[in-house]
Amino acid sequence: MIASVIVDVPAKQIDRTFDYLVPENLQAVVRKGIRVIVPFGPRKIQGFILSIKDETAVKNLKPIEEVVDIEPVLNDELLSLSEWLTEQTLCYRISALQVMLPAAMKAKYNKYFHLLDSHGIPVEMKRLFEKESPLTWKTADAHHALKDLQELIRHRKVEMRYVVKQSANVKKVRIVELSNENIEVSGNAKKQLMIIEELKKSGGKLSVPVLKELTDATSAVIKTMIDKGILIESYDEQYRDPFNQRTFDKTEHFKLTDDQQKAIMPILEKVNSFEQQTFLLHGVTGSGKTEIYLQTIDQVLKQDRQAIMLVPEISLTPQMVQRFKGRFGDQVAVMHSGLSVGEKYDEWRKIHRGEVNVVVGARSAIFAPFKRLGVIIIDEEHEMSYKQEDSPRYHARDVAIERSNRHGCPVILGSATPSLESFARAKKGNYHLLELEYRMNNQDMPEVKVVDMREELREGNRSMFSRDLLEEVAKRIEKKEQVVLFLNRRGYSSFIMCRDCGTVMQCPHCEVSLTYHRSKESMKCHYCGHEEYVPNECPECTSEHIRYFGTGTQKVEEELFKLMPHVRTIRMDVDTTSKKGSHEKLLNAFGRGEADILLGTQMIAKGLDFPNITLVGVLSADTMLHLPDFRASEKTFQLLTQVSGRAGRHEKTGEVIIQTYTPEHFSIELAKSQHYEWFYQKEMMMRKTAQYPPFYYISLITISHENVNKAAGVCSEIADILKAKLTDQSIILGPVASPIARIQDKYRYQCMIKYKQEPELKSLLKKILDQYSHTGKDAVSINIDVQPYMMM
DNA sequence: AGCACGCCGACT
DNA sequence: GTCGGCGTGCTC
Numbered sequence: 001m002i003a004s005v006i007v008d009v010p011a012k013q014i015d016r017t018f019d020y021l022v023p024e025n026l027q028a029v030v031r032k033g034i035r036v037i038v039p040f041g042p043r044k045i046q047g048f049i050l051s052i053k054d055e056t057a058v059k060n061l062k063p064i065e066e067v068v069d070i071e072p073v074l075n076d077e078l079l080s081l082s083e084w085l086t087e088q089t090l091c092y093r094i095s096a097l098q099v100m101l102p103a104a105m106k107a108k109y110n111k112y113f114h115l116l117d118s119h120g121i122p123v124e125m126k127r128l129f130e131k132e133s134p135l136t137w138k139t140a141d142a143h144h145a146l147k148d149l150q151e152l153i154r155h156r157k158v159e160m161r162y163v164v165k166q167s168a169n170v171k172k173v174r175i176v177e178l179s180n181e182n183i184e185v186s187g188n189a190k191k192q193l194m195i196i197e198e199l200k201k202s203g204g205k206l207s208v209p210v211l212k213e214l215t216d217a218t219s220a221v222i223k224t225m226i227d228k229g230i231l232i233e234s235y236d237e238q239y240r241d242p243f244n245q246r247t248f249d250k251t252e253h254f255k256l257t258d259d260q261q262k263a264i265m266p267i268l269e270k271v272n273s274f275e276q277q278t279f280l281l282h283g284v285t286g287s288g289k290t291e292i293y294l295q296t297i298d299q300v301l302k303q304d305r306q307a308i309m310l311v312p313e314i315s316l317t318p319q320m321v322q323r324f325k326g327r328f329g330d331q332v333a334v335m336h337s338g339l340s341v342g343e344k345y346d347e348w349r350k351i352h353r354g355e356v357n358v359v360v361g362a363r364s365a366i367f368a369p370f371k372r373l374g375v376i377i378i379d380e381e382h383e384m385s386y387k388q389e390d391s392p393r394y395h396a397r398d399v400a401i402e403r404s405n406r407h408g409c410p411v412i413l414g415s416a417t418p419s420l421e422s423f424a425r426a427k428k429g430n431y432h433l434l435e436l437e438y439r440m441n442n443q444d445m446p447e448v449k450v451v452d453m454r455e456e457l458r459e460g461n462r463s464m465f466s467r468d469l470l471e472e473v474a475k476r477i478e479k480k481e482q483v484v485l486f487l488n489r490r491g492y493s494s495f496i497m498c499r500d501c502g503t504v505m506q507c508p509h510c511e512v513s514l515t516y517h518r519s520k521e522s523m524k525c526h527y528c529g530h531e532e533y534v535p536n537e538c539p540e541c542t543s544e545h546i547r548y549f550g551t552g553t554q555k556v557e558e559e560l561f562k563l564m565p566h567v568r569t570i571r572m573d574v575d576t577t578s579k580k581g582s583h584e585k586l587l588n589a590f591g592r593g594e595a596d597i598l599l600g601t602q603m604i605a606k607g608l609d610f611p612n613i614t615l616v617g618v619l620s621a622d623t624m625l626h627l628p629d630f631r632a633s634e635k636t637f638q639l640l641t642q643v644s645g646r647a648g649r650h651e652k653t654g655e656v657i658i659q660t661y662t663p664e665h666f667s668i669e670l671a672k673s674q675h676y677e678w679f680y681q682k683e684m685m686m687r688k689t690a691q692y693p694p695f696y697y698i699s700l701i702t703i704s705h706e707n708v709n710k711a712a713g714v715c716s717e718i719a720d721i722l723k724a725k726l727t728d729q730s731i732i733l734g735p736v737a738s739p740i741a742r743i744q745d746k747y748r749y750q751c752m753i754k755y756k757q758e759p760e761l762k763s764l765l766k767k768i769l770d771q772y773s774h775t776g777k778d779a780v781s782i783n784i785d786v787q788p789y790m791m792m
Numbered sequence: 793a794g795c796a797c798g799c800c801g802a803c804t
Numbered sequence: 805g806t807c808g809g810c811g812t813g814c815t816c
Contacts, residue, residue, distance in 0.1 A: 005816080011793050018816040041795065041815040058816050775793085 001027050002056050003064060005047035007040055008107055010092045012773050018047075019056040021063040030064070033072025033079055035105075037065040043162040046107035048097050050079065068166065073101060073352070077406055078369060084402055090765055090784050091392035099392055100367040104168035104345035111137040113149055117157045122148065134161070168345050173238045176222060176231040177205040185230065191217045192225055199231075207236070239346040242339050243325070251326035253298070254291050263434040264292050270410040271299050271374055278401055280381070280426040281414040283436025284445070284674070285645030289414045292436075293377050294327050296412065297358060301331065305374030305409070306357045310396055312383040313337055313362040318584045319609060324360045335361030335368075338583070363388060366396045366403070373407040376400045381413035381422055382638055387789040395787065397422075416645065416676070417638040420687065423680055424694040446616070446647040446654035448672045452663045453620075464559060469617050469657050477567055477596045481614040485560075485599045486643050487553050496523065498538035499545040505535070511742040518554045528744045553599055556619065560597065572600035602639075604646075614654050616647040621660040621668055628739040629791045630692045633667040637679050640671035691731060693787075696754040699765065700788040702738060703772075704746040705780040712737075714780045715749035718768055722753060725764055730755040739792045746781070762786075 004017035020038050022030045030036070032049050039062045040047075046068065074082070074097065082096040089096075098106060112134035118126060125148060132139055140146055152158040178199050185192045194215045199206055206214075208222060225231040256264060263281060270277045283289050297307040311320060313336060324332050333347040333356040350356045351368050359368045363386055366376070378386065378400055386396040397413065404411045413422055413431070426433035439445070451466040461467060476483050495513040496505040505514045507525035514523035516534065524531045537544050548555075553573045560569055570590050576582065583603070590598050591610050598604060598613075618640060625636050640658060647654025660668055670679040688695050701718060705711040715735035722732045734751035741748060755761060765784055772782045 002816095007815090009793055009815090013813090014793075014815075020816060038816080043794075043815095056816080061816060 001030070002053050002061065003030060003036070003049045004051045004053065005036060005038055005049055005064075006093050006097060007038065007047040008045045008094055008098075009040070010094055011775075012092075012770065015092045015094070017050055019053075019058045019061055021061040022052075023063045026064060026067055029067050029070055031072055033074040033076070034070075035068035035073060037068060037164050038062070039065060042160075043109070044164055045109065045162075046164055048074065048094075071352075073105065073369075075369060075371065077371075077403075078367065081367075081399070081403065081406070085392055085394055085399070087762065088398070089392040089394050089786060090762070090769060095392050099364065099388075099394075100369075102168070102341070102344045102348040104341045106167065108165040108167050110163045110165055112161050112163060113137075113140060114159045114161055115157070116159050119157075121152060121157055125149075125152070167341070169342070171238050171240050171342065171346070172235040174208040175205060175234050175236050176208060176211065176226065177234070179229055179232050191215060191221045192230070195221070195225065196230070208233075239350065240340070240343045242334065242343045242347075243321070248322060248325040248329065250329070251323065253295060254288075256291065256295065257288065257438070259436050259438050260288050260292055263436055264295060266432060266434065267292070267296050267375075267410055267412060268299055271296065271303070274408040276401075276404050276408055276410065278404070278411045278413065278425075278431040279434055280418055280422050280431045281412055281434045281436065282416070282418055282423070282426075282676070283414070284416045284439060285642070286439040287416075287436035289379070289436065290323065293379065293412065293414070294323070296375055296377070297328070300374030300409075301328070301357055303374055305372045306370040307359075307375045307377070308365060308368050308370065308373065308400075309358065309360045309377045309379065310363065310365055310386070310400070311360065311379045312385045318587070321360065324358065328358050331356050332358045332360060333368075335359060335365040337362060338581075363396045366399045373403060373409050375409055375412065376404055377412045377414065379414045381415040382417055382419040382634075384635075384789050389790055393785050393788075395789075417641050417679075418676075420634060420680065420683060421694045424684070444653055445674055446644055446656050448644055448656040448658065448674065450621075450658045450660060450663045450668060450672050453659050453661050463563075464556065464619055465563070466657070466659050469659065470563065472615055472655065472657060473567075473597070473617070474564070476615045477564075479614075480612075482590070482593070482595075482610065482612045483597045483615045483617065484604060484613055484643075484646055485556065485597055485617045485619060486604065487556055487599070487601060487619045495549050496534065497547055497549055498541060498543055499547050500543035501538060501541040503538055503540040505539075509742070509745045511740055516548055516552070518552075527740065553601060556599055560599070567597060568595040569597045569599055570595040572598065572604050609646075613647055616643055616654065616656045618643055618656070618658045618660075621658045621671075622662050622665070625662065625665060625667070630687070630690065631789070633665070633683055633686070636665075637667040637671050637683075640668065641674060641676070644671070644674065691754055696731070696756055697758075697787065699753045699755075699761070700750060700785045700791065701753070701765075701768070702748055702750045702783040702785075703735075703780050704743070704748045704783075705778075706746055708747040710778065711747045711749045711780060714772060714782075715751050718772070719751045721768060722751070722764070726753070726755070726758060726761070730758055 001022040003020050003022050005020055006017055007014060030049065030052065032051050034049055036047055036049055037044055038047050044065055078100055082093065082100060085091070085096040086093045114134045115129045125145065128143060128145060129135055140149055149158055153160060178196065185196065195211060195217055198211060198214045211217065222231065226233050267279055281289055281292065293309060297309070300307045321334055333350045335344060335347050339347065351359055351370065359365050378397055381397065388394050400411050422431065425431045449468065451468050453466060456466050473483050496516055497503065505523055506512065507514055507528065507530050509530055510525055510527045512525055512527055514525055516523050522531050522533055535546070538546060553571055557569055557571050560567065570586050572586050576586065589595060593612065621636065621640060624639065625632050644656040647656050658668065658672065662668065666682050667679065687693065692698065703711050703715040712735055719732055719735050726732070731754040732751065733754065735749045738748035738750045769782060769784060772780060
């Protein structure tokens, strides 16, 4: 019996299967889809069995060392999906396999030195081994002993062993139960009597933490009783429960409006007929998309099938989880980055074992190992977070459609502001377009006001708040209503510039300006992590006139305090929400009315739904507009529409104020009137002229190297290859320096391919990848993103 | 990716 | 004459 294995080494030359002999004693468990540990060269590494066969052309097979799983972790569907993913994204097969599993299942490797023969080895070395045996690589390195050890290995005095460590561990809880032997306990032993009492009450078996809680007994008491034989201890597997101690109120079906009913019918039809169909559910905020999702899932569950519901990371709020857990209870697993590695592993195991039938999660939940998918839903379909930015660079939407084809089930893409690509496909009839035209309860859309900040400046207002905004904020607070202020800080946090010579403080390793962080009085590079103190004088001209530009949330908070010291503000950004659960805490506090203003970045644009919010202010609408990205207008429109949706979701009508320096830009004008269709028409015209998606597909090749000329040279070679091999209907742009021309001392050049039809492109790109991804001194690093979302 | 093997410069 | 630099090639 021979197993073909993909080993855990992401490298060009290793990106294929290696055959191994299956030893007799493992033949019963070895199947495709299980993980194994195999010898590979001098070391031992983890691998995935892709297939089993009886013959091979390879001589001198090595045997599989051990198996990691009893049950396959990847079923046939996911194995073949990984092949598809590899082809689509041009990634290594091992990366495609790994991305489907929780991080906890990634192997860790350790090296140990074992002393074989202590005769004639240096005293210090002996001492090292006395302190630690086997000796870890880490301590050996710390004592600068690696070189000597190498020598000793050559003389067979020391041996190096490779150990594969599994980081995934199952949480165990200690259980004690009463033994049958009725051993006398003295009347003095009150705690012991209590323990026996409690155990009897609860059927003779309890976990140690619970028992301690109930009786206030110490570990010593329990240990004594175990030693005496009164109690028997054992261990039980336990799931880490991220929602421990939380109850979810059962929620019931809403009666669907006619509008919703009309939308859900075609979906249910496909659910019932087991047919693939991609639906685009277009409905403004508050039009009741979620209820459609819930009722579709309900139908799927009735058929004993399963559902995946994807939401953008930042909108996976407790409110959202509440809604799903409330409706489907224990049938729901939740997967998002806020969970610990162990918690994610446990949620995954619930899915794998078939203990849940619904998963609500961020991007990677698209790989949930369900066997009978009945529907896949992607909420906020247009969100960028569905595209993974590192290898495998997949888009969850594409994976969803691929999986739905294999399972014969519908996909629902939901959004108030669909991506142009999706809307265009829906218009063409590739997707089935479903429109929800009315808001539930027939609320009015909030009134949107655009303030021209240039005007403000002309009138002498140099602050970041327009007079209109300040006035409105004051009004709301007086009425005891709440305000949300939104600052799109992403990529444009404060930078520092010398007012005399105009020098902007830059990262020494990247072509990026440094970001000022008030809390540490330091400047950080967002790309390489470089950090330095704020200089007292300009490094170029020694002037002391240094000015802080740009506006971060911290600064807004301060300014706000200066202007209205009595107003209570909650700030939400990466800095204040990095701690686990802090996101929820802040939102809850705001919901309870403990603050008047919620000030934040992207993350507050979604999901937030409090009845008392009547004003939403966007401090600077155009920061995103000027990014070097053909989707800049689209993103701006989406964001502004999204943010506006936060105001007046309930009885009180809301107002939105958008501050901008370019009020005449169509994406701002149309966000004001909330007219998606017009925006779509206008933007489509722009895309057509500029030859961008959805009219053309694009692929982006990025070359990076320490030497500018090398990077530019290789990039130019590649451009030439492309020009020579591709049809003349394709457009090759570049080579040009990447918008971020240098990261971590590596210069970056890129080349963009725009094409409509290019059947040979994938194989050509693969060839290029092969040709240029050799390892060596002057090797460049090459990245290819098929359908990129980030142009930087 | 690691790691071993192997071929040319500065040392005992 | 040897130690050690890192270029090249292999891992079932």
